[in-house]
Amino acid sequence: MLISVIITVKNEERDMPDLLDSLVVQEKPIEIIIVDAHSEDRTVEIVNEYAKQYDFVKLYVQGGTRGKGRNYGAKKAEGELLAFIDGDEIVNPFWAEEMRKSAKEYDIVAGKTVQIGYHAFEELERVELYYKGYDVTYPSCNLLYDKELFHKIGGFDPWFMTAEDIDLNYRAVEAGGEIGYNKDAIVYHRTRGSFYGFFKQAFWNGFGRKQLTMKHGKLWSNYSPAQMLDHSMDLWYMLRMPPAFLGYLGCKLFGTRPGESDKPM
Numbered sequence: 001m002l003i004s005v006i007i008t009v010k011n012e013e014r015d016m017p018d019l020l021d022s023l024v025v026q027e028k029p030i031e032i033i034i035v036d037a038h039s040e041d042r043t044v045e046i047v048n049e050y051a052k053q054y055d056f057v058k059l060y061v062q063g064g065t066r067g068k069g070r071n072y073g074a075k076k077a078e079g080e081l082l083a084f085i086d087g088d089e090i091v092n093p094f095w096a097e098e099m100r101k102s103a104k105e106y107d108i109v110a111g112k113t114v115q116i117g118y119h120a121f122e123e124l125e126r127v128e129l130y131y132k133g134y135d136v137t138y139p140s141c142n143l144l145y146d147k148e149l150f151h152k153i154g155g156f157d158p159w160f161m162t163a164e165d166i167d168l169n170y171r172a173v174e175a176g177g178e179i180g181y182n183k184d185a186i187v188y189h190r191t192r193g194s195f196y197g198f199f200k201q202a203f204w205n206g207f208g209r210k211q212l213t214m215k216h217g218k219l220w221s222n223y224s225p226a227q228m229l230d231h232s233m234d235l236w237y238m239l240r241m242p243p244a245f246l247g248y249l250g251c252k253l254f255g256t257r258p259g260e261s262d263k264p265m
């Protein structure tokens with residue numbers, strides 16, 4: 001089965017060579033679709049250099065949210081399987097092989113994401129949310145979808161600033177999709193390289209969580225307070241709470257409602 005790897009990027013000049021080097025050696029057949037959101041550095045130039053060497057590397061330009069860019073890439077994809085990763089990652093050599101293996105059993109496959117960078121940021125954990133027995137918080141930095149299911153549920157909702165992957169997984173499970181986890185489908189994800197980046201990410205994560213409550217308020221009844229408290233409550237976990245709350249509050253006060261911006265594809 002052909003895997004179409006869809007990656008939205010902006011100003012990823014530093015990371016693109018490592019990412020593309022790790023992708024071009026994956027088990028074939030594969031196509032690599034880069035959707036650039038009007039980068040102002042050498043990102044496009046670097047991708048074009050790889051596209052000249054490998055005919056399965058393709059570049060498109062499309063601005064907007066990550067969801068909008070990924071939907072655009074999905075429309076261009078020729079593969080039966082759509083894989084989503086981020087521009088600041090390095091992919092394990094056996095990633096595509098493992099994803100393809102699990103895709104024979106599941107409609108959606110989540111791989112293992114290993115955080116690399118500043119140690120304190122590496123240790124921060126996501127809080128799982130389960131719906132109909134499936135963890136719908138698997139991130140779209142390492143996620144594969146059956147193309148037919150992806151289009152059936154309308155793709156990513158471009159209204160989301162973050163948490164678009166949780167919304168997508170939720171709707172996929174609601175439509176009868178099954179999520180499988182493959183610990184051997186590994187990507188290495190660079191953590192934020194500065195305190196500013198760390199707090200900015202926390203802000204937008206909070207913003208996205210509020211967007212989820214605006215669209216799927218009933219989701220939050222599936223969170224387990226005991227499970228949330230069971231996570232490591234260290235200094236960095238506590239420090240990211242204030243900016244996340246500000247993002248949550250900012251969306252509540254100033255965010256649009258679902259349907260007031262772009263609709264899913």
